[in-house]
Amino acid sequence: MTTGFQHLHSFLAYIVLAGIIFSFISALIGALSGKEFTEKDRKFGLIGMILAHIQLLVGIGVYFLSPLGLSNLSGETMGDSMSRLYALEHPLINIIAIALITIGYSRAKKLTESKSRFRSIYMFYGIAFVMILSRIPWDAWLN
Numbered sequence: 001m002t003t004g005f006q007h008l009h010s011f012l013a014y015i016v017l018a019g020i021i022f023s024f025i026s027a028l029i030g031a032l033s034g035k036e037f038t039e040k041d042r043k044f045g046l047i048g049m050i051l052a053h054i055q056l057l058v059g060i061g062v063y064f065l066s067p068l069g070l071s072n073l074s075g076e077t078m079g080d081s082m083s084r085l086y087a088l089e090h091p092l093i094n095i096i097a098i099a100l101i102t103i104g105y106s107r108a109k110k111l112t113e114s115k116s117r118f119r120s121i122y123m124f125y126g127i128a129f130v131m132i133l134s135r136i137p138w139d140a141w142l143n
């Protein structure tokens, strides 16, 4: 089961990152073109958000199952940058990033001015995207 969760989390990472970029670019184009924010634009933002939520759920599962997650969180392992990344930095930063995505999306739903609604999505998703990239275990993922 642990291996299944690890593979799912690793595979979903591609889809989530693609989904966030898609939502980001479509909101940016919307803002720059000055068009009205429609139901279609809300759904384009929703794509990135739902994928992020699914990855959050799977990530929490991996965190409890994997030997690199919670079970490796201790004072001793904090001195090792790779252990700290898996047990602390990657989970923490990604939870914050996904919270930002959720805030950006719900603000876009509540705001009334089209440009602000697009901006809420591209700003929050953009910041979240950079945060997520900053804490990916690249060596493990792409090898």
Ligand code: HEM
Binding pocket: 046, 050, 053, 054, 056, 057, 060, 102, 106
């Ligand atoms: C640990 C897991 C999760 C947490 C903590 C979480 C948290 C949240 C929160 C706080 C909201 C409210 C956003 C708002 O203000 O509208 C929300 C909405 C939503 N979440 Fe999640 N979520 C989780 C997992 C999931 C999963 C697994 C899915 C999809 C399969 C999902 C899909 C959605 C959808 C569709 C919405 C509503 C979006 C809308 O308002 O249009 N979430 N979630």
Ligand code: HEM
Binding pocket: 006, 009, 010, 013, 016, 017, 052, 055, 056, 059, 060, 062, 063, 066, 067, 068, 069, 070, 086, 090, 091, 092, 094, 095, 132, 136, 137, 140, 141, 142
């Ligand atoms: C958008 C959000 C996220 C992305 C894109 C992401 C991506 C990744 C990637 C690419 C890996 C390396 C996979 C590999 O070795 O092939 C990984 C590992 C891991 N992630 Fe995430 N992650 C996200 C969120 C989270 C969250 C929220 C948690 C926990 C709460 C989490 C916990 C873990 C753990 C524990 C590992 C190590 C698993 C292992 O190899 O045993 N991730 N993640």
